[in-house]
Amino acid sequence: MKALDVVPLPPADPHRGVRVFSDYRGPVRDACDVLVIGSGPGGAIVAKELAERGKDVVLLEEGPPFGAKDMRQEAHESLRRTMREAGTRTTRGSVFMPTIQAIALGGGSLVNSAISCRAPDWALDGWAERHGLASLGGGSLDAHYTAVEQFLGIAPTPDEVLGERNRLFKRGCDALGWSSEPTPRNVRQCKGSAECFTGCRNGAKQSTDVSYVPAAIRAGARVYTSVRAEHLTGDTRRVDGVRGHVVEPFTGRASHEARFDAKCVVLAAGCMQTPVIVQRSGIGNRSGQVGNHLHAHPGLTIMGIYPHRVEPWQGATQGFHSLEFLREGMKLEVLWGPPALLAMRFPGFGLEFKEHLLAYDRMASFDVFVAAHRSTGRVRAPLFGWNPRIDFEIHPEDMALLQKGLCRLVELSFAAGAERVLPGIHGVPDVLTPATGVGPLANAKVAPRDTTVGATHLFGTTRMGTDPRTSVTDAWGKFHEVDNLYAADTGLFPDSTAVNPMLTCMALAHRIAGGIADRSLG
Numbered sequence: 001m002k003a004l005d006v007v008p009l010p011p012a013d014p015h016r017g018v019r020v021f022s023d024y025r026g027p028v029r030d031a032c033d034v035l036v037i038g039s040g041p042g043g044a045i046v047a048k049e050l051a052e053r054g055k056d057v058v059l060l061e062e063g064p065p066f067g068a069k070d071m072r073q074e075a076h077e078s079l080r081r082t083m084r085e086a087g088t089r090t091t092r093g094s095v096f097m098p099t100i101q102a103i104a105l106g107g108g109s110l111v112n113s114a115i116s117c118r119a120p121d122w123a124l125d126g127w128a129e130r131h132g133l134a135s136l137g138g139g140s141l142d143a144h145y146t147a148v149e150q151f152l153g154i155a156p157t158p159d160e161v162l163g164e165r166n167r168l169f170k171r172g173c174d175a176l177g178w179s180s181e182p183t184p185r186n187v188r189q190c191k192g193s194a195e196c197f198t199g200c201r202n203g204a205k206q207s208t209d210v211s212y213v214p215a216a217i218r219a220g221a222r223v224y225t226s227v228r229a230e231h232l233t234g235d236t237r238r239v240d241g242v243r244g245h246v247v248e249p250f251t252g253r254a255s256h257e258a259r260f261d262a263k264c265v266v267l268a269a270g271c272m273q274t275p276v277i278v279q280r281s282g283i284g285n286r287s288g289q290v291g292n293h294l295h296a297h298p299g300l301t302i303m304g305i306y307p308h309r310v311e312p313w314q315g316a317t318q319g320f321h322s323l324e325f326l327r328e329g330m331k332l333e334v335l336w337g338p339p340a341l342l343a344m345r346f347p348g349f350g351l352e353f354k355e356h357l358l359a360y361d362r363m364a365s366f367d368v369f370v371a372a373h374r375s376t377g378r379v380r381a382p383l384f385g386w387n388p389r390i391d392f393e394i395h396p397e398d399m400a401l402l403q404k405g406l407c408r409l410v411e412l413s414f415a416a417g418a419e420r421v422l423p424g425i426h427g428v429p430d431v432l433t434p435a436t437g438v439g440p441l442a443n444a445k446v447a448p449r450d451t452t453v454g455a456t457h458l459f460g461t462t463r464m465g466t467d468p469r470t471s472v473t474d475a476w477g478k479f480h481e482v483d484n485l486y487a488a489d490t491g492l493f494p495d496s497t498a499v500n501p502m503l504t505c506m507a508l509a510h511r512i513a514g515g516i517a518d519r520s521l522g
């Protein structure tokens, strides 16, 4: 029987049974076997898998649930509602690099493009070799990848929803002899509306709030949204729960106290928030490693303008990609987003700026991200509040790789028939044409601060490893220093996945849940 035959579609109200802000009339208190913090790709899977294996599970999420009626297409309003720090979170260091993170039931899966790629075996072999993670080499996650892919119905983007923007990318790759393919995505009956970034109003994207969370609830888990976990309780060898507060959606104002007792705690608050909870608690960080080794996939975008109508707002948000240069450390993709966000990268003022806007219906945007093994940073809890301080330095060699990737996108756009390309780099001509070619960009000396580099793929802050002096958790996500504390978000990655991280985060979470299920929790 095919997987799609056995996995039921989500119920009409996928958030039924989820506790929301208005449900809390006083202090909140509960006790369970396993307390999972964070409902994104990592946490939601752990909650569902453990609830289905008979554990009494509580899942905490700081953000609210978003149904179709709660989503906003306008960029500013959407960012304000769905993202931490209203989408303005950036790193400090050689560049202010935006690093948005969602605050919502479903975490990043609510607002991401649904790209669901397995990490190539050679990337996982690199993890095993460099970090002593013998059990995590190539092939080790296959069964876990398969379980998640079948549950979510992950499949390559079908032709019918590609639209011209994705087809242009394929055309350009074909003309240059580069491989390309429709991206595998966790969607069902996608309408190709290109609005993944502001949430899928069509109910097609299988973000964890409409897939794993409802399944966890069906299996008996209790899900509390608008509750922020703040401090782990217990001692340095064993945690016994978490304290926190109920927080109002969108303002973050704290109200009632919240307290949860648990035999085991799984931190899946994302690689920028999990370190804040651990550092504030003074548990699990004797080594001082928590929050170190932040890694990212820095990315850049170009805009191509074509002689014909592209209608870029039609077609899957990121429906095509090229893995041709993955071994070199770069991945090329199609991209689309809310117009106000894309327009921020257009050059010029007044009439010139308006002329670029007028070509909106003839545009197609492509992006590149790099594995950036040499670039690193750290996350630290702030003195006040809960928004971390994030430092990050882009290594010159990674910057050079990014510039090379950007040049390839320009070539790709011209090969697809673009008449103009807006590279969006300070010090490079605002507009490149087939006559100028890619030369002015290729020959420029580009520094991180000349770019609008951003990163939505972040990892490494509670990394797995065998040496407690250089890593935080073991290969099963358990903190070296604490018997019953686990991590299950992208903070676990000891290095890049080479591709988009969500599916590997889910596969690891699936594996970690299996490990916890097999343990006696005492």
Ligand SMILES: Cc1cc2nc3c(=O)[nH]c(=O)nc-3n(C[C@H](O)[C@H](O)[C@H](O)COP(=O)(O)OP(=O)(O)OC[C@H]3O[C@@H](n4cnc5c(N)ncnc54)[C@H](O)[C@@H]3O)c2cc1C
Pocket: 037, 038, 039, 040, 041, 042, 043, 060, 061, 062, 063, 100, 101, 102, 103, 104, 105, 106, 107, 108, 109, 111, 112, 113, 114, 115, 116, 117, 197, 227, 228, 229, 230, 268, 269, 270, 271, 273, 274, 277, 318, 456, 457, 458, 488, 489, 490, 491, 500, 501, 502, 503, 505
């Ligand atoms: C715009 C965008 C597009 C992306 N596109 C893709 C893509 O197409 N494919 C892909 O593979 N990856 C993509 N990514 C990256 C991917 O979404 C993330 O890697 C993934 O969501 C990480 O999962 P996580 O479980 O580690 O953390 P998160 O998804 O960040 O989930 C953590 C959850 O914990 C909650 N939380 C945090 N602190 C607390 C607390 N103190 N108490 C309670 N709850 C808390 C957060 O609100 C959040 O819901 C994208 C990311 C973004 C932002």
Ligand code: SF4
Pocket: 114, 187, 189, 190, 191, 192, 193, 194, 195, 196, 197, 199, 200, 201, 202, 203, 204, 205, 315, 316, 317
């Ligand atoms: S492209 Fe549109 S319909 Fe398809 S998953 Fe994204 S938002 Fe949903």
